[in-house]
Structures are given as C-alpha cells and as structure tokens.
Amino acid sequence: MTVPDAPTLYFELAPYSRSDRLFWEQTLARWQAESAAGVRLAAKPDEADCIVETSVRQNFTGGRVFTVAPDSHYHRRPADTFAWDGQDQPTGRLPGLYCSLSRRIFDATRHRTFRYPHRYNEFVALAPLHEARHLFGFTGSVTSPLRARLFDRLAPAARTGRALLRATAGIWGQIFTAGSAAAKESYLADLRACKFVLCPRGNGTGSVRLFEALETGRVPVILSDNYVAPPELAAEPCVVRIRERDLNELPAILAAKEADWPALAARARSVWENCFSDRVVLSRIAAGLTAIRAARRTDERWMPLLFPPRVLPHLAVCKLKQLSVRFRSAGKPRPAPAPAIP
Numbered sequence: 001m002t003v004p005d006a007p008t009l010y011f012e013l014a015p016y017s018r019s020d021r022l023f024w025e026q027t028l029a030r031w032q033a034e035s036a037a038g039v040r041l042a043a044k045p046d047e048a049d050c051i052v053e054t055s056v057r058q059n060f061t062g063g064r065v066f067t068v069a070p071d072s073h074y075h076r077r078p079a080d081t082f083a084w085d086g087q088d089q090p091t092g093r094l095p096g097l098y099c100s101l102s103r104r105i106f107d108a109t110r111h112r113t114f115r116y117p118h119r120y121n122e123f124v125a126l127a128p129l130h131e132a133r134h135l136f137g138f139t140g141s142v143t144s145p146l147r148a149r150l151f152d153r154l155a156p157a158a159r160t161g162r163a164l165l166r167a168t169a170g171i172w173g174q175i176f177t178a179g180s181a182a183a184k185e186s187y188l189a190d191l192r193a194c195k196f197v198l199c200p201r202g203n204g205t206g207s208v209r210l211f212e213a214l215e216t217g218r219v220p221v222i223l224s225d226n227y228v229a230p231p232e233l234a235a236e237p238c239v240v241r242i243r244e245r246d247l248n249e250l251p252a253i254l255a256a257k258e259a260d261w262p263a264l265a266a267r268a269r270s271v272w273e274n275c276f277s278d279r280v281v282l283s284r285i286a287a288g289l290t291a292i293r294a295a296r297r298t299d300e301r302w303m304p305l306l307f308p309p310r311v312l313p314h315l316a317v318c319k320l321k322q323l324s325v326r327f328r329s330a331g332k333p334r335p336a337p338a339p340a341i342p
Contacts (some may be wrong), residue, residue, distance in 0.1 A: 005290075006040070007042070007047070007290060008040045008042045009042065009285065010052045013025065039265050045073055049080065059091060061089045072094075082095050082096035084097045088203040089104070089203070092107065096292070097113070098111055099204075099287075102226045106318075107310075109292070119215075124215050126217050131193060132162055132194055135251070135254055135258060136221065138167075139168060147202060150223070153248055154218070154251065157251045191218060192216060195254075195261045196261070199213070201244075207272075211276055223247070232273070240253070246313060330339040
C-alpha cells in the first residue's frame with residue numbers, strides 16, 4: 001500500500017532501556033526494508049511530520065491520567081505528536097493509535113484502533129485448515145468476570161469436543177515474552193486447533209489474540225462490548241462479533257457460520273497480510289495518522305481543558321473495579337491452572 005504524501009515518521013525511543021531501544025531500532029529497520037510504500041523514517045524529531053511515542057505513560061493503572069509526561073514531544077508539538085499505545089488501560093490523552101482504548105473515551109477525531117506494536121509470539125504463522133478440529137476455543141487466564149463466565153457457560157460445548165477451553169495462570173508472562181518457547185508453542189497449538197478463536201476482554205478491552213488469529217488464518221470472535229475494532233476489519237468482514245450478554249448463544253451462533261468458515265479464514269489471513277503485517281505496518285501507521293489529522297476538529301492545545309471531563313466517568317469506573325477486585329480477592333488463595341477441556 002502506498003500512502004499519497006505519506007508523512008515522515010519519527011519514533012521516539014529515548015525512554016527505553018539500551019536493550020529495548022536496540023530491539024526497536026532493529027524492528028524499525030526491518031519494517032522499512034520490507035515496506036513497499038516508501039514511508040520515510042526521520043533520524044530527528046524536528047525532521048519529522050509526525051512523532052510517534054510508543055512508551056506512553058498515560059494509563060489508569062498507576063500512570064498519568066490527566067497530564068502528559070514532561071519529556072513528551074506533545075508539549076512542544078501537540079498537533080504532530082501521536083501515541084502508539086499497547087497498554088490495557090490507556091487514557092487516550094494523546095491522539096494516536098490504540099490497541100485497547102475503551103469505547104467510552106474513544107474519540108474518532110483523535111484516535112484509531114490498530115495492532116499491537118510488537119508480535120509477542122514468534123511462532124505464529126499461517127496454519128493449514130485441516131488442523132482446526134474444534135469449532136471454537138480460548139486459551140488464557142481469567143482476568144475479567146467475562147472470562148470466568150466463559151469457562152463456566154461454555155464448558156458443555158468443551159466436554160463434547162466442539163470447543164477447546166484451557167485456563168492458564170500468568171499467560172502473558174509465559175507466552176508473550178521470550179521466557180518460554182514451550183509455552184508459546186503450546187498456546188499456538190491451541191490457536192491452530194480452533195476454527196473460531198474467542199477474543200474476550202480481559203484486563204483491557206482489546207486482545208492480542210485478534211491479530212494472532214488473523215495471522216494464523218483463523219476467525220476471531222470479539223467478545224468485548226467496549227472494544228472499538230480497527231476500521232480495516234469493517235471493510236472486509238472476517239471477524240464475528242458477539243455481545244457479552246449473548247455468551248450462552250455463542251455455540252449456536254458459530255455453528256450456523258461453520259459452513260462459511262473456510263472463506264472467512266481466507267479473508268482473515270488476507271486482512272492480516274494487507275492491513276497488519278510487518279510488510280505494511282509503517283504505511284498503515286502513516287495512513288492512520290493522516291486520517292486523524294484530517295478528522296481533527298479541535299486544536300490539541302485545548303485538550304488540557306476538554307479532556308478531564310471526558311475521562312472522569314471512566315476513571316471512576318476503573319477505580320471502583322479495582323477496589324472490587326481487591327475486596328473479592330482479599331484472603332483468597334490463588335487458583336491453580338485448570339486443565340484443558342477436553
């Protein structure tokens with residue numbers, strides 16, 4: 001994909017450790033080498049049309065909520081500085097690309113949903129269709145009430161072999177880092193074994209499974225009412241979206257779509273290649289930031305006044321949820337990982 005008049009991008013890497021900065025530099029060089037769009041990367045922020053900050057310190061769980069970090073380029077160039085934020089609980093304070101920004105604070109004139117900055121499981125790749133022997137499945141930890149209900153209400157389908165449900169403890173630490181190749185391969189084996197991959201909300205509204213399913217050639221099932229899907233998914237139907245309250249009907253809904261699964265899976269892989277793969281990631285970032293600039297209706301210099309009232313209700317909900325979780329978990333032993341069903 002070629003972006004007409006694509007902006008020159010600068011990725012700010014100063015907040016990272018030396019090793020993380022080196023990793024980012026190598027990743028950016030590879031993306032640029034693989035890109036067919038000719039998106040230019042600037043060596044200095046003053047040489048760039050758009051500054052992309054990926055180490056974002058605005059979040060509801062221990063970060064800044066209303067203010068921007070003092071060393072952010074946003075203070076000097078608010079119209080040209082954008083976030084690429086993969087956190088679970090982002091505030092949306094900066095304009096830019098988000099992976100898990102709640103619909104309650106998502107602003108189409110300032111935000112776009114996009115893939116996660118890094119692909120955390122290097123074993124994810126296109127899988128043959130014949131490996132999918134279960135209608136649907138989910139492998140992950142119980143990080144939200146929805147996920148707890150999922151394991152409870154979908155257990156009958158799992159016992160018949162129509163579904164694969166595997167509860168794990170600390171899946172993020174095991175799989176989405178370089179710590180355990182075996183854990184990553186086990187997770188991927190479960191992903192490949194399912195036609196439809198459930199992507200329920202957890203700590204955040206988004207799920208990396210959505211993009212891993214697309215890349216694998218499996219059909220993602222979004223179970224997250226407040227998740228704003230990337231605009232690219234609306235143009236090419238390759239995902240299934242089911243309301244959280246309809247969880248009980250999920251097996252019947254997916255059974256009705258099973259005959260269409262091969263076509264949906266092919267579309268899913270095509271969308272990954274054309275919209276989210278490393279080959280196009282820089283051009284898609286450029287296109288997303290260009291779209292935000294075109295949609296902008298309010299000068300960013302007004303955001304210190306306009307942003308707090310917009311985010312306050314969501315902040316209150318987050319704090320109440322945190323208190324509720326602490327209250328319920330006080331004194332309770334940590335549950336052991338559950339076996340797969342079946």
